[in-house]
Amino acid sequence: MNKDILVIGGGIAGIQASLLIAESGRKVYLAEKTSMIGGNAIKFEEVFPNMECSTCMLAPKQQELLQNANIELLTLATLKRLDGSPGDFTATIQVKAGYVSPVDCIGCGACYEPCPVSVKNPFEENLNERKAIFVPCAGALPNVPVIDTDNCVRFTKGEDCTACQEACMFEAIDFNQEDKELQLKVGAVVVATGFDEFDVKDLPEYGYGELDCVYTAMEFERLFASNGPTLGELTLRNGETPKKAAIVHCVGRDKVGYCSGICCMYSAKFARFLKHKIDGAEVFALYSDLCVPGKLNERFYRETLGEGVSYIHCGNVKVEKNSKGAKVTYDSAGKSESIDVDMVILAPAVIANPDNVALAEILGIECDSRGFFATETGSLAPVTTSREGIYVAGCAESPKDIAASITQAGAAVNKIISTAERASVPQAVED
Amino acid sequence: MASEEYRIGVYVCECGPNIADAVDIDRVIEEISPLPGVAVVKRHKLFCSGEGKEFLKQDIIDENITHVVVAACSPKDHEATFAGVCKEAGINPYLYQIVNIREGCAWIIKDKEAATKKAISYIRAGVSRVGYHVPLEQLELDSVPDVLVIGGGIAGIEAALSLASPIRKVYLIEKTETLGGTAAKLAGLLPYQGEGPGAIKSKIDAVGENENIEVYLESEVEKALGFFGNFEISIRPHEGDPVELNVGAIVVATGFSNYDPAEDKKWGYGKVDNVFTALDIEEQISSGEIKKSKTAPKKVALIHCVGRDEVGYCSGICCNYLFKIANNLKETFKDANITHFYRDLCVPNKNDEAFFNNLKEKGIEFVRADVSGVSKGKSGIEVAYTDESGEKGSLDVDMVILAPAVKPGEDTERIAEMLDITIDETGFFEEEHLLLGPVNTAVDGVYIVGCAQGPRNIPDTISQSNAAAGAILSRLIPGQKLLPEVKVSEVLESLCTGCQTCVNVCSYGAASYDENKGVSVINEAICRGCGNCVGSCPSGAIRSKHFTETQLHQEVIEALLS
Numbered sequence: 006m007n008k009d010i011l012v013i014g015g016g017i018a019g020i021q022a023s024l025l026i027a028e029s030g031r032k033v034y035l036a037e038k039t040s041m042i043g044g045n046a047i048k049f050e051e052v053f054p055n056m057e058c059s060t061c062m063l064a065p066k067q068q069e070l071l072q073n074a075n076i077e078l079l080t081l082a083t084l085k086r087l088d089g090s091p092g093d094f095t096a097t098i099q100v101k102a103g104y105v106s107p108v109d110c111i112g113c114g115a116c117y118e119p120c121p122v123s124v125k126n127p128f129e130e131n132l133n134e135r136k137a138i139f140v141p142c143a144g145a146l147p148n149v150p151v152i153d154t155d156n157c158v159r160f161t162k163g164e165d166c167t168a169c170q171e172a173c174m175f176e177a178i179d180f181n182q183e184d185k186e187l188q189l190k191v192g193a194v195v196v197a198t199g200f201d202e203f204d205v206k207d208l209p210e211y212g213y214g215e216l217d218c219v220y221t222a223m224e225f226e227r228l229f230a231s232n233g234p235t236l237g238e239l240t241l242r243n244g245e246t247p248k249k250a251a252i253v254h255c256v257g258r259d260k261v262g263y264c265s266g267i268c269c270m271y272s273a274k275f276a277r278f279l280k281h282k283i284d285g286a287e288v289f290a291l292y293s294d295l296c297v298p299g300k301l302n303e304r305f306y307r308e309t310l311g312e313g314v315s316y317i318h319c320g321n322v323k324v325e326k327n328s329k330g331a332k333v334t335y336d337s338a339g340k341s342e343s344i345d346v347d348m349v350i351l352a353p354a355v356i357a358n359p360d361n362v363a364l365a366e367i368l369g370i371e372c373d374s375r376g377f378f379a380t381e382t383g384s385l386a387p388v389t390t391s392r393e394g395i396y397v398a399g400c401a402e403s404p405k406d407i408a409a410s411i412t413q414a415g416a417a418v419n420k421i422i423s424t425a426e427r428a429s430v431p432q433a434v435e436d
Numbered sequence: 437m438a439s440e441e442y443r444i445g446v447y448v449c450e451c452g453p454n455i456a457d458a459v460d461i462d463r464v465i466e467e468i469s470p471l472p473g474v475a476v477v478k479r480h481k482l483f484c485s486g487e488g489k490e491f492l493k494q495d496i497i498d499e500n501i502t503h504v505v506v507a508a509c510s511p512k513d514h515e516a517t518f519a520g521v522c523k524e525a526g527i528n529p530y531l532y533q534i535v536n537i538r539e540g541c542a543w544i545i546k547d548k549e550a551a552t553k554k555a556i557s558y559i560r561a562g563v564s565r566v567g568y569h570v571p572l573e574q575l576e577l578d579s580v581p582d583v584l585v586i587g588g589g590i591a592g593i594e595a596a597l598s599l600a601s602p603i604r605k606v607y608l609i610e611k612t613e614t615l616g617g618t619a620a621k622l623a624g625l626l627p628y629q630g631e632g633p634g635a636i637k638s639k640i641d642a643v644g645e646n647e648n649i650e651v652y653l654e655s656e657v658e659k660a661l662g663f664f665g666n667f668e669i670s671i672r673p674h675e676g677d678p679v680e681l682n683v684g685a686i687v688v689a690t691g692f693s694n695y696d697p698a699e700d701k702k703w704g705y706g707k708v709d710n711v712f713t714a715l716d717i718e719e720q721i722s723s724g725e726i727k728k729s730k731t732a733p734k735k736v737a738l739i740h741c742v743g744r745d746e747v748g749y750c751s752g753i754c755c756n757y758l759f760k761i762a763n764n765l766k767e768t769f770k771d772a773n774i775t776h777f778y779r780d781l782c783v784p785n786k787n788d789e790a791f792f793n794n795l796k797e798k799g800i801e802f803v804r805a806d807v808s809g810v811s812k813g814k815s816g817i818e819v820a821y822t823d824e825s826g827e828k829g830s831l832d833v834d835m836v837i838l839a840p841a842v843k844p845g846e847d848t849e850r851i852a853e854m855l856d857i858t859i860d861e862t863g864f865f866e867e868e869h870l871l872l873g874p875v876n877t878a879v880d881g882v883y884i885v886g887c888a889q890g891p892r893n894i895p896d897t898i899s900q901s902n903a904a905a906g907a908i909l910s911r912l913i914p915g916q917k918l919l920p921e922v923k924v925s926e927v928l929e930s931l932c933t934g935c936q937t938c939v940n941v942c943s944y945g946a947a948s949y950d951e952n953k954g955v956s957v958i959n960e961a962i963c964r965g966c967g968n969c970v971g972s973c974p975s976g977a978i979r980s981k982h983f984t985e986t987q988l989h990q991e992v993i994e995a996l997l998s
């Protein structure tokens with residue numbers, strides 16, 4: 006039985022699982038498909054219900070992970086094959102070349118400026134631009150840039166541009182780096198591939214893409230983040246500061262067929278951000294059911310109410326363009342009403358990571374009808390997948406908050422170690 | 437002050453152009469070299485590189501360096517890196533100090549002269565401080581791998597099953613005469629949660645069959661002393677003498693209680709016939725009693741959020757279990773009219789809403805309203821309510837089922853006191869960190885799971901039990917030594933007046949009072965070095981190792997004066 010473990014996904018669930026496994030003395034390979042760890046949680050300025058600074062909360066964990074001798078972090082890494090059987094898997098991982106040596110690079114950032122290419126930055130929800138050699142945001146860990154070969158002129162046009170290489174004082178940039186395939190022997194796998202946002206463009210009644218003042222939740226998170234595209238200045242696409250905002254809950258809930266369970270809470274957080282940041286801001290929360298389960302969440306909602314946020318129970322919300330920005334109409338208590346606002350924030354359903362289905366096939370496990378990894382519910386095993394030795398944690402299993410993701414990561418680690426403990430020693434026989 | 441035998445080595449990193457371009461390193465060397473105790477001041481283009489580390493190591497050895505100062509980047513980047521080099525070079529890593537002249541000087545000050553001055557003052561402070569460092573040693577402690585689980589409900593059962601193995605024994609303590617807790621009384625689970633009462637029963641059976649789990653029924657834990665890896669436990673069993681146990685960790689799984697709807701007469705509970713709590717009905721369904729009743733219910737009202745305002749939170753499970761009960765009643769009594777009175781639907785799990793929609797298709801009614809009273813009506817029971825448009829209404833029914841809020845278990849306070857763990861504003865056990873340590877407590881080695889930590893459903897309870905087990909299994913490894921914090925607090929007994937302020941401020945239970953000596957004692961195995969006791973001690977009797985007053989004073993004075 007191989008003691009080493011593969012963790013797929015470097016978000017908060019994957020980080021927590023890796024740290025716990027490493028603590029037990031096992032070697033962990035953490036395969037993350039992007040160039041940085043932290044997943045979605047690292048994008049938030051503050052997190053509910055205690056409005057804690059997310060970076061301050063997570064950075065020590067990220068740091069610990071990077072310095073842990075038992076953890077081998079593979080960035081730009083995806084699983085291609087999984088052979089063998091539980092306890093004795095061989096994982097084939099493709100690691101894309103980043104063209105920057107993580108050993109030599111000290112993260113000074115001197116290579117960005119001379120790069121002649123500017124493109125939209127998907128990490129920032131395309132709200133700003135980055136270079137073709139980049140880290141996704143300030144404070145990204147590991148603090149090692151990578152070259153985006155889809156945009157770097159060396160790779161797209163075959164130009165002999167060496168601007169970044171010349172700027173680097175540490176000879177860390179190597180255009181000859183190649184993609185590689187690693188064969189890793191592991192005993193078990195933890196799948197922690199996180200979530201995606203429902204695509205609000207599928208619901209034209211919310212005006213997203215048509216109206217400049219309509220934002221998704223993730224866009225708003227980055228707009229508010231002090232390391233985000235506006236350095237935390239709440240400025241609309243037209244350069245103005247919003248004065249009157251509507252936060253629309255449950256966007257796409259009917260389409261996906263479930264309540265994501267976290268949107269009411271982060272929407273309340275948004276309402277507070279607006280109230281605290283903008284003097285005299287008016288905020289309307291348009292909700293259909295208030296879902297604030299747990300011992301401290303309702304207090305958070307009540308405090309938000311206390312700050313003067315207007316909660317309106319309603320349905321049939323529509324967003325149209327008008328001179329002020331947007332006219333939001335809705336049905337409430339049997340009547341049709343409307344408000345004029347200059348900012349609309351949509352809280353879209355949490356959906357499964359679109360990569361899950363292909364990954365499930367590679368892993369030989371099942372997804373549910375919505376693309377989340379299915380767990381063995383019959384025996385009440387919330388992290389056990391349909392295949393022995395493969396466990397799931399965090400939003401890869403279903404929408405959940407940070408605490409529940411951390412909990413599932415611990416649960417997956419429990420399954421791995423307890424399976425090993427039971428097998429490693431012959432069962433004592435009693436007379 | 438630096439002794440004459442000290443040979444302090446100061447190593448200034450250029451960090452490529454990052455520091456070298458912004459700080460005049462030649463001047464730094466010139467000004468630092470003559471300081472007392474300083475044997476060498478050397479520069480390197482990148483100390484964190486393989487070559488740089490090798491250079492540092494060799495130079496420490498060649499120059500007989502006794503104390504090391506590295507002036508480089510943020511300690512977050514490379515404090516540990518250079519501590520490792522010191523160790524390799526044979527120097528106690530606590531005789532080293534990193535000084536941040538990159539983020540603290542080079543990267544934030546444009547004027548080279550000003551950046552250089554600041555870097556010099558930082559390094560002088562580091563040199564001054566390091567002269568007062570003393571070598572510290574890592575303690576190594578033996579540990580017991582066995583675990584105590586308090587509470588034999590589904591949370592405790594799952595924790596025990598997740599932990600027990602041939603190399604790890606679990607003691608499962610239950611105060612009643614049976615295992616299973618509330619879960620065992622339920623009529624079943626939601627269809628997507630499992631195969632009903634059988635799932636719970638098979639777990640109870642598995643405990644009985646597991647020879648590595650020792651169950652104590654009708655027993656209570658009376659005393660728990662010690663720290664992670666070594667707790668001494670005293671159990672009062674049903675009969676006989678107290679049992680003494682040694683365990684390495686403790687899982688608290690003491691479950692919950694329910695809001696008592698009789699507290700507010702508006703619910704009619706205990707006053708009006710056929711007003712039940714959800715748990716009453718679950719038991720009637722499980723026992724089959726509900727089918728035997730002479731008159732089948734024709735009109736049933738299910739009332740959500742009973743006691744929610746009193747407790748101040750949404751319990752998060754009531755909507756779902758009321759759906760389950762409604763579904764069950766509809767299957768048993770096909771003609772019954774079933775109406776839910778709810779405020780907000782709380783169905784946060786991915787399969788909840790489909791089940792809810794299915795109920796609507798079966799003709800179960802949902803009224804969004806505040807119920808103002810349940811009373812004896814002309815024909816049966818009258819449920820009075822106000823709907824969302826403010827209209828008052830009433831419904832006559834012959835059965836009412838109330839969903840009372842989930843409250844902390846009755847023993848919560850006693851257990852909190854015994855284990856020295858805290859309770860939060862809602863009365864449940866308080867976690868170490870709401871998001872990052874939801875099953876940990878401030879006392880290392882004591883974990884809280886299931887409804888003892890807060891209201892939750894069975895799958896989430898099981899996740900928490902597994903998570904606590906994961907945390908324990910990853911750290912409490914048979915035969916492996918525990919490595920406690922090195923930079924801990926220590927009491928200078930001659931100065932201690934025995935006021936016990938430190939005992940009160942310590943969140944980790946590391947400070948205690950020695951009655952014989954009349955002084956406070958810090959348990960180094962528990963102390964995490966936060967320094968709260970140091971700051972609060974009115975007589976200056978507590979010292980934080982590696983952050984002594986002298987060390988800090990010398991550092992600050994030098995930084996300010998130079």
